[in-house]
Amino acid sequence: MKILVTGANGYLGVGIVKAILDSGNDVVAVDFKVNHVDSRATKMECDLFEVENPFRFCGEPDILLHLAWKDGFVHYSDAHINDLPKHYEFIKKMAETGCRHIAVMGSMHEIGFFEGSINENTPCHPTTPYGIGKNALRDLTEMVCKKSNIVFQWLRGYYIVGNSKYGSSIFSKITVAAEEGKKEFPFTLGQNQYDFIDYPDFCAQVAATVSQNQEQGIINICSGRPEKLADRVERFIKENNYDIKLQYGAFQDRPYDSKAIWGDSTKIEKIMEDSNNGVNRESQ
DSSP: EEEEEEETHHHHHHHHHHHHHHOEEEEEEEEEEOSSSOOOOOOEEEEEOOOOOHHHHHHSSEEEEEEEEEEEEOOOOHHHHHHHHHHHHHHHHHHHTOOOOEEEEEGGGGGGOOOOEEESSSSOOOOOHHHHHHHHHHHHHHHHHHHHEEEEEEEEEEEEEEOOTTTHHHHHHHHHHHHHTSEEEOOOOOEEEEEEEEEHHHHHHHHHHHHHOOOOOOEEESSSEEEEEEHHHHHHHHTTTTOEEEEETTTTTOOOOSSSSSOOHHHHHHHHHHHHHOOOOOOO
């Protein structure tokens, strides 16, 4: 299958493109720059929002995996709302001109303040422009896919653990600080519990999910387990042998962060079981 991946040069895109290629599928990788993208992919540098017929322009892919999103770690950026019509128009063009399977990266921040396990029926009450923008795009994408009678997948991401210095997560920031020789890292009390998933596992889950269409709708890309932020960050520091200590209490917890929130992993566990067993779940 040919899979179009937008935002392919970003922190998530680079690893996901590699995982898709490793699974035996072809990738058309699109971004403003593609210098970090795996050389096996067909690379295209452009602004897809400006392309009249992106489906034809990108070689008529079987599947769209839309990762592109500006300011993903800046939750109050105006870009989340200002760019929403562009995302909608792009997805609408892809659906109406021939793409039969659309998957979009979502976020647990669509949910808003909630405590407990999240599944596809958990009500969404987002509290930031980022969460509001993602939540709105999910509704719009589902509407478009239903209208065109095509596969709809919404990949709801959780907290990704990786030591790349190119990301914007706390783990990337600690990596940069450690490489700069800093001995302390300002931190919260770290008592909130989240669903953490290692970067390679996250990429593998996304690749397996878009390579099948039996599981559709909202799919959690997650571990399915809650863990205290402090415990996971301390373990991350130890795993990478960083000579840096957390400065507990330097920051307050964000008021919109839940005390304990994690994903229901039922769907993704089934997808990964079939993928690891070589089961083809792509129906025509």
